[in-house]
Amino acid sequence: MDSRLTDEYRATRAGQLAAEILGKCVHCGxxxxxxxxxxxxGDELDGPRGRIxxxxQVLEGQPVTARTRLHLDRCLSCRACETTCPSxxxxxxLLDIGRQVVEAKLQRPxxxxxxxxxxxxxxxxxALFGPAVALGRALKPLLPSALADKLPSVAERRPWPETDRHPRRMLALAGCVxxxxAPNINAATARVLDRLGxxxxxxxKAGCCGALRQHLDDPAAACDDIRRNIDAWWPHVAAGIEAIVVTASGCGVQVRDxxxxxxxxAGYAAKAQTISALxxxxxxxVAGEAARLGELLVPAERGKLAFHSPCTLQHGLKIRGVVEPLLQAAGYTLTPVADAHLCCGSAGTYALLQPALAKRLxxxxxxxxxxGGPAAIATANIGCxxxxxxxSAIPVRHWIELMDEALT
Known part of the structure; x- marks a missing residue:
């Protein structure tokens, strides 16, 4: 796709990157x-080709309109298009660049x-969200359903294992939401990894990965979040941690980026590359410790389970067919899921900002x-x-919690 960016963007790194990306699109659809x-x-402008x-047009100097913003806002950033794209x-x-330009050019009501x-x-x-969640749970019957639906019940809190009894050490992103x-997700991960040595x-000192502000068109604040995390993690990186484990696949995509x-x-580029690689x-x-895992798992019939692979796992991180064998090894019978590549509609804050579309999805x-009549649903991202x-009338769990229970 040929593009003729204005002088305003042509000399910028964002403009150069956008031109490179646009040049790869062959209009195939x-x-x-x-x-x-x-x-x-069914609207061309509500698909990737139309949004591109x-x-x-915006980067070539055409007026930014509310209609432009509407179609970009409706995008889930699910990246299924990237998995499909032959080019x-x-x-x-490109979407990040476009959204940031539109946000700068057109004031929102x-x-x-x-x-x-x-x-x-x-x-x-x-510090703000935690008390808000506690208050929301107390007032859940009075909340609008769109908010009440987002508050899971308080899960049983099980202990975090000792962190100084293995020479192999990994760091976990605590995150924000x-x-x-669901604080048990990281704790369950720690228990599973503890069993694996x-x-x-x-x-x-670390906090939000930056994805929330990044996808709400505030890249400067997102980069502040990223720098804070790098500063917090760097002493552990210097001490030789093996990896940074991110249990929410949505956050994982951000950290990889x-x-x-x-x-x-200049002050953070090299460190950021190291963090992404870790x-x-x-x-x-867990899949990398398959031999040890096989020794620990006791064969058992644990019932039928449907696995929802988040878009951030299969399209963002490009991790496919890894979780499912682990759950099968734990004794679950996985049921078939039609159109497993499609988004559930969560997409970070999308479910709050585009509730009608999110509910349909x-x-x-x-x-x-x-x-397939499962007794439960497993997934890999807190938003999903x-x-x-x-x-859902049946429970939805993070898959690592199910593995933790299978090893207990």
Missing amino acids: FCTATCPTYQLL YLIK GVDYAH LREALPRALLKAVLPRP QSAL IALFEEK YGHLLADD CRDPSEV RDNKLTALNG LTHLQGG
Whole structure:
């Protein structure tokens, strides 16, 4: 795709990257076949190819309109289009550039700006979000269903194992939303890795991975989050940790992208690349210890289970077919899931900002997940977990919690 960017963007790194990405697009439209919003709305501008044209027009100097922003806002950033694309178009980074340009050029009305500002201020800060979750649970019967659905029940708290009894050590991202909504996920990961001879620990000075602010079009604040995490983790990196384990696949995609996001920061670029290289999804770590895991698992029939692979796991991290064999080895019978490549509608804050579309996608996904009659649903991302649980009659769990229970 030819592009003629304005002088305003041509000399910038973002503009140069956008031109490179645009140049790879051959207009084939394969991406529309796997785009969730295009499938729902049937509008070319609500598919990747149409959004690419909109971003191209903006970078070429055409007026930015509310209609442009609407179609970009409706994108889930699920990256299914990247998996489908035969030309290797880096759609996610192009979308980030387009959204940031549109945000700078066109002021949002207060009804849109205010909830986005609140989400950016509260969700990444556990000191604020944690008490808000506790209050929300206490007042859950009085909350609107769109909010009440996002509050899972308080899970049983089981202890974190000792972190100084294994020579192999890995660091875990505590995160923000997950640490308040489902703290047992990281603890369960620590227990599983402990059984495999690996000590997992958190660094309390770290916090939100930056994805929330990044996808709410505040890259400067997102980079501040990233630098804070790098500073907090670097002493452990220098001490020789083996990996940084990120149990929410959405956060994992962001941490893997640190090197890209801070590429122009002379003080942090090299460190960011190192952090990205150390980032691991727990499935990669556990699968890498398959022999030891086989010795620990006791064969058992644990019932039928549907696995929802988050978009951030299969399209973002490109991890496919890794979790499922682990669950099968633990004794679960996995049921078939139609259209497993499609998004559930969670997509970070998308479910709060685009509730109607998110609900339609969730309903479709739950129909597919329940098609084989499972007793439970497993997933790998806190956003998917809470979004699906809000509409599901059967429990939705993080897969690592199920592995923890199988090893207990």
